[in-house]
Amino acid sequence: MMAEKFDPGNAHKLEDPQRLVELPPATVVDLLQLEGAETVVDYGAGTGMYSVPLARALPHGHVVAVDAYAELLQRLQAKLDDALRARVQVVHTEADRVPLADGAADRVLLITVLHHIHDEPQALNEVVRLLRPGGLLVCIDFGHMDRPVGPPKDHVLTTAAARAVLAGLGLRELAVHEPGTLLRYHLAIVSEKPA
Numbered sequence: 387m388m389a390e391k392f393d394p395g396n397a398h399k400l401e402d403p404q405r406l407v408e409l410p411p412a413t414v415v416d417l418l419q420l421e422g423a424e425t426v427v428d429y430g431a432g433t434g435m436y437s438v439p440l441a442r443a444l445p446h447g448h449v450v451a452v453d454a455y456a457e458l459l460q461r462l463q464a465k466l467d468d469a470l471r472a473r474v475q476v477v478h479t480e481a482d483r484v485p486l487a488d489g490a491a492d493r494v495l496l497i498t499v500l501h502h503i504h505d506e507p508q509a510l511n512e513v514v515r516l517l518r519p520g521g522l523l524v525c526i527d528f529g530h531m532d533r534p535v536g537p538p539k540d541h542v543l544t545t546a547a548a549r550a551v552l553a554g555l556g557l558r559e560l561a562v563h564e565p566g567t568l569l570r571y572h573l574a575i576v577s578e579k580p581a
């Protein structure tokens with residue numbers, strides 16, 4: 387299956403408040419297992435629906451919000467007050483390069499992003515490069531199921547396919563939450579970069 391490119395004209399869909407009911411930020415924060423001083427890369431952050439609550443969960447840490455579309459990141463930036471601005475670094479990627487050192491991230495979040503980049507090795511390699519050994523990747527994506535929300539079933543990965551992509555990157559799987567368990571319409575996979 388070829389990945390569908392995200393259409394930035396759909397930015398308003400990212401902002402739908404119903405998303406926060408189906409995919410509560412508190413659940414995302416729990417999956418990331420934060421203590422509050424970590425550096426978290428939100429890869430494919432879009433308009434920052436999750437970057438902002440993440441920054442609030444990191445009073446002594448940082449969020450690096452990465453996206454390929456400057457217009458989405460502008461919306462994200464508009465949501466930051468002075469306190470949050472000090473803890474959120476916004477990075478517009480070109481050619482999938484993020485100007486951070488190898489292993490700079492304690493956590494990487496891919497939230498409804500894997501189905502866009504699963505066949506883009508440069509982006510996937512950048513995700514793994516940024517994660518420190520022993521760091522966690524939390525991947526949440528739409529379940530391969532009939533749903534009233536999100537892209538059609540055949541535009542997203544099955545749980546088995548998502549697990550295979552992550553394993554293929556050398557990540558060690560720690561937990562798999564099938565759609566309809568932890569989250570109603572989304573799967574969640576927690577993986578670790580081996581030390």
Ligand SMILES: C[S@@+](CC[C@H](N)C(=O)[O-])C[C@H]1O[C@@H](n2cnc3c(N)ncnc32)[C@H](O)[C@@H]1O
Pocket residue numbers: 392400429430431432433434435436452453454455458479482496497498499502503506509
């Ligand atoms: C469905 S949106 C999700 C946005 C955000 N994570 C959220 O849940 O609100 C997918 C995002 O991935 C971004 N994206 C897709 N391919 C990318 C790439 N190669 N590098 C960086 N961002 C990418 C898109 O621009 C878009 O913002």
